Amino acid sequence: MYALVLVRYRRPISEIEAVTDAHRVYLRDLQEKGVVVASGPLDPRFGGMWLVRVSDETPLADLDALRNGDPFYQQGLANYDLLPWNVMQGKEGLDRI
Secondary structure (H helix, E strand, C coil): CEEEEEEEECCCHHHHHHHHHHHHHHHHHHHHCCCEEEEEECCCCCEEEEEEECCCCCHHHHHHHHHHHCHHHHCCCEEEEEEEECCCCCHHHHHHC
16 A cells, blocks of 8 residues: 655744754665655645555554654654555556556
8 A cells, every 4th residue: 555644844944954864864764665655845845745655454553653753753843644545546657666
């Protein structure tokens, strides 16, 4: 199963930038593990979005764990919308990534 994680900054961009390197290291590690399919900031930069793989059995628990590991969350810098997504069209293409 896939999910979208919508990240919305709660603090000024200067506070976000102080933690951005650690946040990006976290996401790169998840990408190397095959969890993150794609991620990046929104434009204008008020947050970001991740496309992730989660288990079919426990998608909400997986999403909670992903959020909880993010340095932005740990520092209280962002709010998260955690959205399990049952992809119908284009799933085969995502599965190949």
